[in-house]
Amino acid sequence: MALxxxxxxxxxxxxxxxxxxxxxxxxxxxxxxGELHEAVLDFECPKCNNMLLIVNLIVDPEKYFNWKKKKK
Structure with a gap:
C-alpha cells in the first residue's frame, strides 16, 4: 500500500x-x-510500477474546491 x-x-x-x-x-x-496531477504528486517503483507514495498538493481544501467550482 502506498504511503x-x-x-x-x-x-x-x-x-x-x-x-x-x-x-x-x-x-x-x-x-x-514521479507523476504530477492536478491535486496530487505520485511516485511509482521504477522496477515494477507499484504505487509507493502519494503526496496531497492541496494546502487549503476550501480554496481549492472554490477554485474548481469557478473553473466549471
Whole structure:
C-alpha cells in the first residue's frame, strides 16, 4: 500500500525519505517515477510500477474546491 503525505510533510522529509517496494527496490523519491496531477504528486517503483507514495498538493481544501467550482 502506498504511503500518503501532505505537501508540508513531504517537503520536510524529501531529502531523507526512503521508499521501498515489495519487489525489493529501495531508493529515494527522486529515483522513483514521479507523476504530477492536478491535486496530487505520485511516485511509482521504477522496477515494477507499484504505487509507493502519494503526496496531497492541496494546502487549503476550501480554496481549492472554490477554485474548481469557478473553473466549471
Amino acid at each position: 500518503h503525505m501532505n505537501l508540508k510533510e513531504y517537503e520536510e522529509k524529501k531529502k531523507t525519505l526512503r521508499l521501498s517496494c515489495e519487489c525489493g527496490w529501495e531508493g529515494n523519491a527522486s529515483e522513483a517515477y
